[in-house]
Amino acid sequence: MRFVHAGDFHIGATPESGRQWGKERAISVAGALGRIVDLCNSEKADLLLIPGDLFNAPPLTKELKEAAYSFSRLENTRVVIIAGNHDYLSEDCAYGSFDLGENVFLLSSESFSSVYFEDINTEVHGLSYHKKEIREPLYDELTAPTDDRIHVLLAHGGDSLHVPIKYSQLAKSGFDYIALGHIHQPKLFKGTHMAYCGSPEPLDRTDIGARGCFVGEVTKSTFTIMWRPLAKTQYRLLEINSDITLTQAALEECVKEELAAHPSDLIVVLLEGSRDPAYTVDTEAVLQLGRVVEVIDSTNPEYDLEQLLADHDGDIISYYINMLDTPDKTPEMKKALYFGLSALLGD
Ligand SMILES: [Mn+2]
Incomplete structure (x- = not known):
């Protein structure tokens, strides 16, 4: 199963809005999903994994429409998404019920649910935020099912207010890949199948360094992953x-x-x-x-x-x-x- 792991797009964010490069930054942030879609097409990815904060806030309908258009350009790739603490599924937001396309799967439940793709023998698990904060360590006791499927976990958090994570414990949970989101700095946990993708564009002047996404391939017995810089600006x-x-x-x-x-x-x-x-x-x-x-x-x-x-x-x-x-x-x-x-x- 070939995947692209990209998250924390924060669509709608306008970093440096008061500065002369504010408009350029806003365009780069808004365009990042389109560039990830292009990458999925050129890489012939089976799955695009988006572990939360696709949007900077519970999205407006026009933002959902823009995202749906980008996803409609995917040639071979299905998308699995969870909602994060910024784009949490609030009651008055259309995100949870909006049709983002037949190739897009939002795991919208507050508790763990999954979607299984038979042709690639892959099951993707995750839960969505329904509020801005979750202080319970929801991922620490998690273990992957022990069957022949490739099991992927989407997880959002890693600080005290947003699902604290014991990484060494999570790394041993048995998932074939753990796609983490929330921390905007990319990080591959050495010797594990677990990574934070970071954001595809820097969102703040403290986001020093290159930004992009991960491209990988996982089977029940092999795992490869590569970092891809993608940001227009660093x-x-x-x-x-x-x-x-x-x-x-x-x-x-x-x-x-x-x-x-x-x-x-x-x-x-x-x-x-x-x-x-x-x-x-x-x-x-x-x-x-x-x-x-x-x-x-x-x-x-x-x-x-x-x-x-x-x-x-x-x-x-x-x-x-x-x-x-x-x-x-x-x-x-x-x-x-x-x-x-x-x-x-x-x-
Ligand atoms: Mn977040």
């Missing part, structure tokens, strides 16, 4: 380790190089290390350089502590330095030292 973290020599011009040069090397990406600049106390990073100027979504300045001013002690013998500044500049100082103490000195010196 958030890229540019970590700059600064020291006392850093200047604004050098910083901007570094960011410009990164922007030129990755013109379709969005850059988060993280400045770490130390800087000249006389230099304050002009984060606004860096944001103006192009597709920079955020500048995080975590640098500390590099004070010459010996010189300060000599200049401030006996006053509060030397007292403060002696209190915090101990050989066993923690990173927090180091930060407190810099912040306090910055305040005391009026920088």
